Amino acid sequence: MLNKKLIEKVITKALSTGADFAEVFIEDKFATNLNMISSKVEKVNNSRIFGVGVRVALGYNSVYGYTNDVSEKDLMKLASDLSMSFNESNKTEFNGLNELEIGDLHKVKILPHEVSMENKVNIMKRADKSARAYSKEVTQVSIYYLDYVQNVWIANSEGKYVQDQRVRTRSGINAIASKGNEKQSGFYGPGGSYGFEFYSEIINIEEAANEAARIAVTMLHAEECPSGEMPVVIDNGFGGVIFHEACGHSLEASSVAKGASVFCGKKGTLIANPLVNAIDDGTIANAWGSSTFDDEGNRQSKRELIKNGVLTSYMIDKLNAIRMNDEHTNSGRRESYKFSPTSRMSNTFIDNGESTFDEIIAATKYGLYAKKMGGGSVNPATGDFNFAVGEGYIIRDGKIAEPVRGATLVGTGKDALLKIDMIANNLKTEQGMCGSSSGSIPADVGQPTIRVSSMTVGGRKGAN
Amino acid sequence: MNFDKLFSLAKEKGIEDLQIHYVKDNELEIEVFGKEVNKYSIASPSSLRVKGIYDGKMGTVSTEKIDDTMHDFIVDSIIDSAKFIENNDEVFIYEGDDNYSLVEGLYNSKIEDIENTKKINDTLELEKMVLAQDERVKMVQAFYGETKRDVVIKNSKGLDLKKTVNNAVFGAYVIASDGDDQRTGLEYIQSNDYKDFNFEKMAKESAEKACGLLGAGPCDSGEYEILLENDASASLIAAYLSIFSAESVQKDVSLLKGKLNTKIANDIITLVDDPFMKKSVKSGSFDDEGVSTKYKEVVSKGVLTTYLHNLKTAKKDGIASTGNGYGNGIAPSNLYIKPGKHKKEEVIAGINKGLLITSLAGLHSGANAISGDFSLQATGYLIEAGKITSPVALITVAGNYLDLMNNVVGVCDDIKYNFNYIGSPSIHIKSLSVSGK
Numbered sequence: 001m002l003n004k005k006l007i008e009k010v011i012t013k014a015l016s017t018g019a020d021f022a023e024v025f026i027e028d029k030f031a032t033n034l035n036m037i038s039s040k041v042e043k044v045n046n047s048r049i050f051g052v053g054v055r056v057a058l059g060y061n062s063v064y065g066y067t068n069d070v071s072e073k074d075l076m077k078l079a080s081d082l083s084m085s086f087n088e089s090n091k092t093e094f095n096g097l098n099e100l101e102i103g104d105l106h107k108v109k110i111l112p113h114e115v116s117m118e119n120k121v122n123i124m125k126r127a128d129k130s131a132r133a134y135s136k137e138v139t140q141v142s143i144y145y146l147d148y149v150q151n152v153w154i155a156n157s158e159g160k161y162v163q164d165q166r167v168r169t170r171s172g173i174n175a176i177a178s179k180g181n182e183k184q185s186g187f188y189g190p191g192g193s194y195g196f197e198f199y200s201e202i203i204n205i206e207e208a209a210n211e212a213a214r215i216a217v218t219m220l221h222a223e224e225c226p227s228g229e230m231p232v233v234i235d236n237g238f239g240g241v242i243f244h245e246a247c248g249h250s251l252e253a254s255s256v257a258k259g260a261s262v263f264c265g266k267k268g269t270l271i272a273n274p275l276v277n278a279i280d281d282g283t284i285a286n287a288w289g290s291s292t293f294d295d296e297g298n299r300q301s302k303r304e305l306i307k308n309g310v311l312t313s314y315m316i317d318k319l320n321a322i323r324m325n326d327e328h329t330n331s332g333r334r335e336s337y338k339f340s341p342t343s344r345m346s347n348t349f350i351d352n353g354e355s356t357f358d359e360i361i362a363a364t365k366y367g368l369y370a371k372k373m374g375g376g377s378v379n380p381a382t383g384d385f386n387f388a389v390g391e392g393y394i395i396r397d398g399k400i401a402e403p404v405r406g407a408t409l410v411g412t413g414k415d416a417l418l419k420i421d422m423i424a425n426n427l428k429t430e431q432g433m434c435g436s437s438s439g440s441i442p443a444d445v446g447q448p449t450i451r452v453s454s455m456t457v458g459g460r461k462g463a464n
Numbered sequence: 465m466n467f468d469k470l471f472s473l474a475k476e477k478g479i480e481d482l483q484i485h486y487v488k489d490n491e492l493e494i495e496v497f498g499k500e501v502n503k504y505s506i507a508s509p510s511s512l513r514v515k516g517i518y519d520g521k522m523g524t525v526s527t528e529k530i531d532d533t534m535h536d537f538i539v540d541s542i543i544d545s546a547k548f549i550e551n552n553d554e555v556f557i558y559e560g561d562d563n564y565s566l567v568e569g570l571y572n573s574k575i576e577d578i579e580n581t582k583k584i585n586d587t588l589e590l591e592k593m594v595l596a597q598d599e600r601v602k603m604v605q606a607f608y609g610e611t612k613r614d615v616v617i618k619n620s621k622g623l624d625l626k627k628t629v630n631n632a633v634f635g636a637y638v639i640a641s642d643g644d645d646q647r648t649g650l651e652y653i654q655s656n657d658y659k660d661f662n663f664e665k666m667a668k669e670s671a672e673k674a675c676g677l678l679g680a681g682p683c684d685s686g687e688y689e690i691l692l693e694n695d696a697s698a699s700l701i702a703a704y705l706s707i708f709s710a711e712s713v714q715k716d717v718s719l720l721k722g723k724l725n726t727k728i729a730n731d732i733i734t735l736v737d738d739p740f741m742k743k744s745v746k747s748g749s750f751d752d753e754g755v756s757t758k759y760k761e762v763v764s765k766g767v768l769t770t771y772l773h774n775l776k777t778a779k780k781d782g783i784a785s786t787g788n789g790y791g792n793g794i795a796p797s798n799l800y801i802k803p804g805k806h807k808k809e810e811v812i813a814g815i816n817k818g819l820l821i822t823s824l825a826g827l828h829s830g831a832n833a834i835s836g837d838f839s840l841q842a843t844g845y846l847i848e849a850g851k852i853t854s855p856v857a858l859i860t861v862a863g864n865y866l867d868l869m870n871n872v873v874g875v876c877d878d879i880k881y882n883f884n885y886i887g888s889p890s891i892h893i894k895s896l897s898v899s900g901k
Contacts (some may be wrong), residue, residue: 028529040552043524043792044545048537063504065751068528078506085504121548140716153470176717176834183834226900227685227860237658258497260603260639262646317735338509375829377841381639381648384858386826386841408830408839408860408899456682456900458860 002026006072007155008096011078014056015157018088021318022055022079023156025295027337031148032112036124038140041133044117053337055081058259060323062358096390103164103218106285108195110148110213111167115196120145123205123278125170126195130206131175134213137220139183140158140176141209147196150151154297164293168442169198170431173209184222184405187374187390191431194288215372215391218403225392225407225459226288232409232455233360234393237428238373240349240445243278244434246385246413251305251313253320253331253343253436255380261416262383265313272417274309275353282330282346288431289346289443296332296341303329305348317343332425335439341441343436349446353423357449360422362398366408368457369393369400376409383413387460408458416452424449465512465530471620473873479523481515482542483619486512486530487750492580494608497588502605504584514538515557515792518546524792525817549645550682556775559621559696559754564749569742570629572656575610583608587634590663594636597671600678601648602637604670608632613745613850623754632768633744633883634661642676647680647857649673651751652751652856655741655882673822680855682900683846689818690861691811691847696824696879701735701799703831703838704865706709708762709794710777710810712833719836719866720768729869732804735763736771739787739797754791760786774798800887806877811874811892812900819849819856836865842898868893 007024014022028050035043051068052075063085065078112120124143131141150166177184188211190203199205201386221291247263248330255261263271272278282300294300296318303313310426311421316324317332320343333344360371369392393400431445468486474482488510495503513526516539522814524545525538591606605752610755612630617623635652651670653661692700713716720728729735739757741747753775763771773781788794812820821844831838839862845852881887 032839034548041548042551044548045524045526045792046537046545047526048534050527057751061500061502064684065506066509068510068530069508085501113804117544143719156789185832185834227897228861231615258603276882338507340503341504366763375826377825379648379825382646383856384825384841384843385833386799386830388829406839406862407835408826408841408862410841410858410860411900412858437687455901456858456860456899458841458862460837460839460862460897 001028001153002070004097006075008055009277010075010079011155011157012094013076014054014431015092015094017083017086018090019055019056019058019086020092021084023055023154023158025053026153026338027051027150028199029150031228032120034120034124036128037142038248039128041121041124049336053336053340054078054082055340057319058088059084060319062340063318066337092157095159095160097155097164098159103162106290106293108197109452110169110196112149112169112195116262123199127171127173127205127209130238131173131213134210135177135217137217138213139178139179140172140298140343144145144172145378146170152288152295154295157296160297161450162293164295166291167195168288169194169196171205171208172220173212175212177220179220180269182220183187184216184219184308186212186219188212189431192288192351193290198278213352217392222403222405224461225368225457226461227402227457227459229454230457231364231451231453232366232438232457233364233367233369233449233451234373236424236426236447236449238430239443240268240429240447241373241376241432242385242416243350243443243447244345244348245376246383247417248345248348249378249380249436250383250413253324254312257320261382263311267314269311270309270416271311272306272309273420273424276306276309276417277419278306278349279303279351280305280315280348282347284347287347287429287444293334294330295334298330300346301330314344315343317341333438335441335443338359339438340360344436344438344441345434345443347444349429350423350448350450352425352448354426355424357424357426360424360449360451361395361400363422364395364399364451367395370407370409378413382429385413386410404459406460410456410458416455419453420450421453422451430442435454465717467618467647470535470538473535474516476541477539477540478741479518479539479744482514482516483557483617483618484512484514486510486616490578490612492610493586494584496591498708499588499591501584513839517540517555517557518543521546522548533879539584542760554779557619557621558623558754558775560623560754565740567740567747567749570627570747572630573733575632575656575658576612576631578658579686590634590636590667593667594638594671598640598665598675600640600642600675601638601671603636604642608634615790616749617752617754619754625750625754627748629745629748630656632656634666636666636670638674640678642678645672647677677843677855678855680857682858683898685900686898688898690816691692691808691815691818691898692891692893693820694888696821696880696889697801698880698882698886698889699824699827701888702882702884702886703827705796706742706833708772710771710781710797711772711794713771713778714777714796714852715831717834719834724771726768727766727768728866730764730872732875733763733766733872734761734802735799735871737762737796737799737804741798742762744798744885751787751789752791755785755787755789757787797868798887800879800881801875801889801891802872803877803889805880806876806892808876808878808890811826811876812847812852813850815847816849820845820847820852821861838845838863838865844893859898861896861898871895
């Protein structure tokens with residue numbers, strides 16, 4: 001940790017040539033990453049991430065630098081190098097930092113470093129045993145375990161001085177089922193802003209492992225998915241990844257402020273079926289994407305993005321707020337001191353509707369039921385997206401029929417939002433890592449079961 | 465950090481052999497948008513990875529806090545790590561090779577002598593040039609990035625290796641719009657010689673990429689003859705990298721298991737791993753384990769001749785390491801499909817009904833490295849009677865990677881490398897299943 005006086009000196013130096021904002025972000029993070037494959041512990045690695053990022057801005061134009069050499073000499077040189085990008089006669093006054101404010105939400109019970117390596121390794125062993133016992137067809141299981149404690153201090157020329165501790169825990173199970181030359185995989189990876197109590201109070205690791213095994217085995221016996229345009233029912237939980245990728249990113253100021261988003265200038269207009277309410281909430285207790293403060297030192301908050309189909313709020317960071325002439329929404333996030341913060345999602349989901357899961361399936365004559373979504377990507381400028389379906393079934397005459405594999409969903413965010421025609425009441429969130437210009441950060445995705453009236457489904461079986 | 469003290473503390477606590485891998489980077493990033501510098505970043509990060517053999521197991525640790533207060537953390541973490549590893553494979557700290565190839569052209573100090581203001585002005589100029597290409601170009605993000613990397617590897621067996629590499633990239637990301645449709649394009653050049661940056665070429669090609677796709681929509685579903693453009697083919701190789709790793713093969717998660725010395729691709733496919741390529745940050749005379757690197761044809765005229773090995777996997781297979789021990793695992797250096805003689809235009813002229821695929825998306829989820837199956841979002845152009853007719857988007861192409869490699873009927877001469885130095889020329893494929901409207 002740096003002392004307050006030094007941080008103040010760095011900020012003063014950074015402002016010395018006419019910048020009107022300077023910020024110091026200090027990070028000290030301990031992480032444990034474990035890995036198991038073929039029932040053997042393969043990797044046990046501790047790491048320490050440590051460094052300082054300095055941001056200096058005039059209006060919305062900013063420069064950024066970082067180092068992990070934190071001697072006074074090196075930090076002052078960094079501040080001085082960055083200040084050289086500015087040359088203004090007007091100087092901004094800096095009156096020193098406030099009292100340190102310490103983040104106190106999302107308390108954990110058992111800090112990772114209070115737990116022996118043996119107990120952490122045992123989580124993987126339990127998962128491995130359980131997944132393999134699920135079926136003889138499960139032939140390989142790989143598991144990762146991770147936990148970290150990220151301590152950050154954020155100080156800026158407005159006097160803000162906060163400290164936040166983010167503790168996160170997650171395990172991921174990848175099961176492979178095989179029969180002859182055929183192999184299919186299933187993945188499940190629960191996590192949260194918890195310590196080791198996650199495994200005794202929140203999840204059951206055996207059940208998580210069985211879920212991964214169940215998907216792999218189901219897909220092993222699935223046929224290739226047919227392709228073409230059809231209604232798609234996307235199940236609750238990780239199905240929300242489509243909203244996250246195809247709409248969420250286009251509602252981030254990093255895309256909106258530059259006019260690069262399909263949702264530019266659409267605030268107050270209908271962008272989705274009126275059934276749709278969407279929320280980004282960084283305050284949910286101990287959720288994967290929550291924190292007390294965002295990475296610009298503002299208290300995280302809840303943002304109502306879409307209300308009854310109408311776009312009500314973007315997600316905006318401090319500098320893009322200036323560019324957009326709007327208020328920031330406490331949405332500045334970053335992976336580490338190596339990244340300048342920008343507007344990012346936290347825990348983002350479509351809210352509950354009034355239908356039930358059974359009603360949605362019964363109302364669908366023919367279509368695809370995407371029970372588990374895999375990953376995907378989106379081009380934020382065009383909104384074009386693609387997602388792999390991890391576990392899919394054909395719906396025939398209002399009933400879930402045979403499982404299908406290899407399906408991909410393709411579309412554009414703005415069309416898909418308008419085509420959501422049924423929403424169930426079973427909201428669930430799941431965990432993901434979200435990658436963007438300020439790095440890879442934990443984010444929850446979620447939704448109730450929804451139906452999109454028509455979507456392009458790609459599959460290897462060809463058109464029906 | 466006093467490394468000698470670290471080595472002696474490790475020995476004291478029972479670590480048989482220890483190796484450090486220290487990397488110090490100096491980075492500059494410039495991004496221009498709307499005639500303004502949108503991003504200017506300077507950084508000097510360093511990192512230290514340490515591994516050590518304790519009780520026959522290899523323990524690892526990494527840290528970015530690099531000072532003498534970290535000695536205990538490093539040594540204790542290695543011991544804690546080694547204690548719980550159950551993999552019984554033999555592990556090595558390498559004493560080094562007798563000879564290391566001299567690799568020239570990896571570091572060019574001249575690029576650092578150029579003033580940052582010139583680099584900023586050139587980035588601004590690049591934006592201007594792209595905007596001037598076509599009135600449908602609505603937005604441009606021009607960028608410049610520069611990295612200098614110093615690497616030091618030292619171990620208790622006397623190995624002491626150093627290298628310095630540098631690299632820079634100029635590029636432009638373009639958004640074009642015709643009022644109804646919006647499309648994007650990206651073009652870049654990587655080199656450590658400032659003279660290689662052809663701004664006119666980048667401006668022209670990035671604008672064409674975005675504008676050409678305006679109005680794109682799905683084509684009819686069906687089987688199409690395919691010309692997979694260089695960028696797109698390289699991205700597909702990148703998605704299937706792990707299948708060439710001996711580690712994946714030994715763990716039975718590679719579809720190339722049991723296929724050594726058999727034909728896995730058409731005769732016209734040769735896949736090269738070249739650690740001696742000039743101007744690439746991935747090049748060097750030694751890998752992260754200190755093993756001297758080698759030029760090799762991983763796939764030679766369609767035949768899989770070797771997997772990529774590090775010391776551990778090589779020992780298991782009873783052969784020598786191929787010098788691909790990077791990170792704590794296995795990776796290629798510069799991996800590329802050897803270019804052929806065909807011209808892209810000629811191939812297009814010979815296709816009656818086909819698709820030119822210019823980019824693939826969804827590679828991290830839609831390409832299964834275990835089964836080889838893929839189903840990917842594609843963008844490109846319809847080819848009818850030897851001519852490019854209309855842009856295509858929102859389609860998926862599906863197939864199996866090995867089937868695809870066997871169905872390559874032509875290799876073009878236009879090799880291009882991605883940011884990770886995975887390269888490919890455009891390749892002509894007999895057919896793929898396309899799902900559109």
